Amino acid sequence: MAYTSTNPYLNARCEYVLAKLALIGNPDGEDETWSPLVDAQALGSQDAQRAHETGEDIPVPAFFADVPELKREWFSGWNWYDEMVDMQNCSGCNNSRGDPCPCHG
Ligand SMILES: [Zn+2]
Secondary structure (H helix, E strand, C coil): CCCCCCCHHHHHHHHHHHHHHHHHHCCCCCCCCHHHHHHHHHHHHHHHHHHHHHCCCCCCCHHHHCCHHHHHHHHHHHHHHHHHHHHHCCCCCCCCCCCCCCCCC
C-alpha cells in the first residue's frame, strides 16, 4: 500500500478507495476491496469489545460513516462480537455438549 497512517480507520478507508479506483482504471483487474472490508469488520469487533469493557459509547467511525460498505462491515464485526458475548452468557450455549443453543446455533 502506498499510503500508511497510524489511524487504522483511515488506513482501511484509503485502501478501500484505492481498490475502488484500481477497478475503475482496470475493470478486468482483481477486486481487492475485500481486504479493507475485512479490516473494517475486525475494527468493528475491536470497538465492540472496547465499548463492552469500558462502557464507552462508540459511534460509527467518521472514516466509515459515509461509505456504506465499510459501515456495514464495521457493524457486522460489532454484531459478531455482541453475539459472541451473548453466547458466553447463554446457559443454552454453555451446555455439556459445547454446542450452541437453537437461537445462537
Ligand atoms: Zn445460546
